[in-house]
Amino acid sequence: MDRNSAIGLTLIAGLLLAYFYWFAPKPQEAPKVPAATEQRMAATDSSAVVVKGEPEASDSILTATYGDLSAAMKGTDATTTVETGDLRIEFANRGGIIRALELKKFKTYDQKPLLLVQPLSTAFNLSTQYQGREVDLYTLYYQPTQKKEGDTTVLTFTATLSNGASLAHVYKIPDAGHEIQYQVVSKGFDKLLGTDQLTFRWADAIRPLEKDLADTRKNTTVTYNSREEGFDELSAASTGTENEKLATALNWVAIKRKFFLSSIIAKEIPFAGGEVQTAFSAADSSLVKQANIQLTIPKKALADGKASFKFYFGPNDYQVIGKVTENFAENVYLGWRPVYWINKFVIFPVFHFLTLHIGNYGLIIIILVILLKLVLFPLSYRSYLSMAKMKVLKPELDEIKERVGEDMAKVQQEQMKLYGQVGVNPISGCVPVLLQMPILFAMFYLFPASIELRQQPFLWAEDLSTYDSVIQLGFAIPFGVGSHISLFTVIMTLSTLIYTWQNNQMSSVQGPMKSMSYVMPVIFFFFLNSFSAGLTFYYFVSNLVTFAQQAIIKRFVDEDKIRAIMEENKKKNAANGGTGKKSKFMSKLEDAMKAGEEARRKADEEKKKKKS
Structure with a gap:
């Protein structure tokens, strides 16, 4: 690792450390969530989320209060179950939900x-105005009918009023897949409503599904897609209550867990707006977060027979959700540009192809490492060659430091002169490292977001999608380490330290900069100890393959030959009375150094004049 590479990697590590330390969300006081009220969603703790219906009343009181609607206000609770290859769904005749x-x-x-839906955690509400009262249409009693259309089960819940009007909830459930078609059908019912809109509410007390509760909370939020502004989401990293009022037309809203989605999607007429909210109490380990969704459905959609929607309840799988609706694939975060492009068009297709043909995910990771290393081999070769050149030059570089002394500007000028004489570009070793950084970061986003790794064991790791905890501590270590030690992270850190030591044998870097190169792997241990075991295993295998690559490259890099070429370049340039042909970059760098030195010299002269 030459000086420029060490500086670049040190700056990257410093930026990461500063980000995680200074910009991580600060703990806030546990949020206060409104208590449950009639016909309203809410949750104050890990207890059941309920939507209270109307209290029991006599037929005469119901008729006097609700008129024609009273016929659907009383009934007997019953359920209907539909089972497909992927889903088991239980519907309630009260509400038709x-x-x-x-x-x-x-x-x-x-x-x-x-x-993803359960009675003690999930509540739906469809409110409107009827005869001056707010009524939840999901508390009415409906009559179910079921039939089969090809490979689709059609389940209809119908409530008929005494005046002949009716309201129906129609579900179409295919034999495979995770989408459920849903339509609210009115026959004269819409004319009885006293408002121009219906309000759909969805409250979900999200229960833990994964091993790591802290990581699950960081990846759980509400996402949505606006027709005008596209995809957006509430901050998943927030430690308090997140709330957003949405005034634009919405195509869909989803409750996003780390690996699963629950979503409602408008098919014909978008939602007219709404409000979304997430909140959680850090002290309540039985609850990940509380998610509340409120959406406005235009009454015109009901009147025109276009109150059509679909639910998606399924995995947050990039290969699946892209076909559900517009921008739905954004629920899988693959990193910032250009990392996103690398993941989307290069890494993810290769990874997915391997998963179709190989069942062992540890082996898939090893093959992925080897393929990427082969593609990046030319860059690795150039980087190693640059380090070999710097190693050959090290004695002369050290001699310049001793001869010039503490004047760093003069040292740099003399070193640049030497580089020009022997035909070496000091930046050439740094560029290949920087070009490989997007691949490094692409993996950082790929593995934690890949549902394919969920509950896939390998060696001692029982689940490659989360950390492998071989040692459980009785206390929590800060800076992301947690209350455990991950063995994959430990061996990754040790292999990185060995790799650093090996590179330092060829480096001209001395002093604190050389020591800093050993500190960075330890810093990354703190960051990665609670990350996906698949990720740390990938980095470990990558180090092993790099060792093998360097051993092979070393057989073809002759340091004596490099030294002879440098000496020949120096003689040619001396005979020509110059310092050799310079690249545009090197020329600009030298000009900048000269300009800096000239500015420093003038500043010193000004100081001397003022003193005199």
Whole structure:
């Protein structure tokens, strides 16, 4: 590792350390969430989220209060279950709503059924004005009918009023997949409403599904897509209450867990606006976050037969969700540009291709490392060659420091002169390292976001999507380490230290800068100890392959030959009376150094004049 590479990597590590230390969200007081009220969503703790219906009343009181609607105010609770290859859905005849929904092909971390909707945690509300009163249409009693259309189950819940008007909730559930078509159908019912809109509310007390609660909270939020502004989301890293009022038309809103999505999507007429909120109490480990969604449905959509929607309850899988609706794939964060482009068009397609043909994800990671190292081999070769050149020049560079003394500007000028004489570009070793950095960061985003790694074991790791905890501590170490030690992170750190030591044998860097190169791997241990085991395993394998690459390259890099070429260049340039041909960059760098030295000299002269 030459001086420029060491400086570049030190700056990167410093920026990362500063970001995590200074800009991480500060803990806030536990949020106060409004208590549950009639026909309203809320949750104050880990207890059930409920939407209270109307109290029991006699038929005469109901008729006097609600008129024609009273016929649907009383009934007997019952459920209807529909089971497909991917979903098990339980519907309630009171409300005609989804009461429970299980993803059959997934389990929680402790191997229990994975429910995205459950009675004690999820509540739906569809409010409107009827005869001057706010009524929740999901508290009415509906009559269910079920039929089959090809490979789709059609389930209809109908409430008929005494005046002949009716309201129906129609669900179309295919035999496979995670999408559920949903339509609210009115036959004269819309004419009885005293407002021009309906309000859809969805409250979800999100329960833990994964091993790492802290990481789950950092990846749980509400996302949405505006027709005017596109994809956006509430801050997932917030430690308090996040709330956003949305005045623009919305295509969809989703409750995003780390690996799963629950979403409602407008098919024909968008939602007219709404409000989204997330909140959680850090002290309540039984709850990830509380998510509240409120959306406005125009009454015109109901009147025109266009109150059509679809639900998506399924994995947050990049290969799947891109086909659901516009911008839905944004729910998988693949990094900032250009890292996003590298992940989307290079890394992710290769990774997905390997998952289709290989069942062992540890082996997939090893193959991915080897493929990327082969592609990047020319850059690795140039970087190693640059380090070899700097190693050959080290005695002369040290001689310049001893001869010139403490005048660093003069030292740099003499070193640049030497580089020109022997035909060496000191930046050439830094450029290949910088070009490989986007790949490094692409993996940093890819593995934690890949549901393919979820609950996939390898060696001692039981789940490559989260950390492997071989040692549990009785206390928490700050700076992201947590209350455990990850073995993959430990061996990754040790291999990086060995790699650093190996490079330092070829480096001209001395003093504090050389010591700093050993500090950086330790810093990254703190950052990565609670990250995906798949990620740290990838970095470890990458180090091993790099060792092998350098051993192979070393066989083809003859330092004596490099020294002879440098001496020949020096003689040619001396005979020509110059310092050799310079690149535009080197010329500009020398000019900048001369200008800086001239400015410093003038400043010293001004100081002397003032003193005299």
